[in-house]
Ligand code: ADP
Ligand code: ASP
């Protein structure tokens with residue numbers, strides 16, 4: 001008997017019909033002899049709708065109340081799913097994040113999981129029940145307030161629970177058939193990857209592939225939890241996110257479909273995929289005096305404001321002026337805070353002005369084989385240039401090259417890079433079953 005954690009995203013539980021279909025899948029897993037813990041997201045676009053509603057009553061809702069409101073979304077789907085399962089003759093019990101023992105830090109809207117004490121979940125399983133847990137939420141260890149874990153974080157609830165319960169696998173059910181070489185909504189000829197390593201998936205998620213929440217991949221790697229990404233709308237084999245040994249262990253436990261396992265390459269491809277991200281903005285600090293300590297002053301101001309920067313570019317200073325421009329990218333949602341913080345040090349640093357641009361997008365090429373294959377960056381830049389797209393910023397890591405381009409050029413640049421590295425499938429195999437991509 002295995003312990004399986006299954007997570008169903010918003011599009012998989014979008015309406016009553018979907019919830020009933022998901023209930024059948026869960027019951028089938030239980031009847032196959034497994035212990036089942038389910039993590040659910042809010043139905044469809046409920047989280048966005050609740051946020052819009054909050055905006056209508058207050059432009060700046062108190063973070064505590066916003067979390068109270070948003071956690072209701074997952075509570076609706078967990079209770080409905082438990083009812084649908086009961087209707088199929090199985091016992092299911094739903095639990096809020098707090099009841100499931102998800103203990104977090106106290107920052108509303110982006111709390112981090114500190115620990116999970118899944119006593120009640122374990123007990124429910126021991127009694128033969130299916131446990132259903134509301135994703136994306138917990139309770140602060142210090143303040144005892146209800147918190148949310150950030151957009152898309154039900155994935156993280158699921159993997160963290162899988163680690164705490166020592167589950168054999170964490171299945172993430174979504175509206176596509178697995179992890180593809182690019183977002184199937186942008187590149188219809190994207191190919192499904194049968195397996196991807198934790199390191200590559202971490203880069204994909206960090207670069208905007210929202211099929212998995214970044215922190216869930218970090219968690220999975222740290223605790224060696226194999227993640228199986230699949231569609232709740234089909235029976236396709238999906239993608240295993242696991243390193244070779246973790247994957248092998250899953251094969252030996254019989255968790256991997258035998259036919260699908262044959263197609264899994266254990267060698268690393270040079271390029272695994274192309275990711276894109278439209279959630280960033282760019283700030284340019286114009287004409288910064290080229291003196292010792294100015295960059296430190298600018299970036300420590302941003303650090304104090306708790307802003308995570310992504311790319312940073314400093315130009316060579318003009319000989320005549322002794323001044324230089326510094327540009328950096330950051331999450332759009334932090335744009336205003338960053339501009340306010342920098343405006344306060346304008347006199348002290350002596351720069352001329354601040355420019356803000358949120359019409360940008362980031363396109364990243366990811367692949368572990370890049371380490372040992374020179375020329376990847378050159379081929380990437382050439383492909384982007386051939387598509388007529390101008391590159392505004394560049395950054396690299398060992399297994400990634402990213403460029404910032406105009407927001408309107410993102411789709412073209414993604415398709416060009418995907419094509420240049422011969423990632424396209426011969427036939428269209430990427431089906432998007434649901435969701436609005438919002
Ligand atoms: P859920 O509601 O199930 O959590 P999400 O919308 O968060 O679903 O994530 C699934 C979506 O991720 C897909 O519909 C797809 O548009 C997007 N996506 C982005 N990059 C990829 C990729 N490389 N492979 C698969 N899906 C991707
Ligand atoms: N419902 C939350 C969101 O829309 C969490 C999740 O779906 O993962 O962000």
Ligand code: MG
Pocket residue numbers: 009152155210211212213
């Ligand atoms: Mg998601």
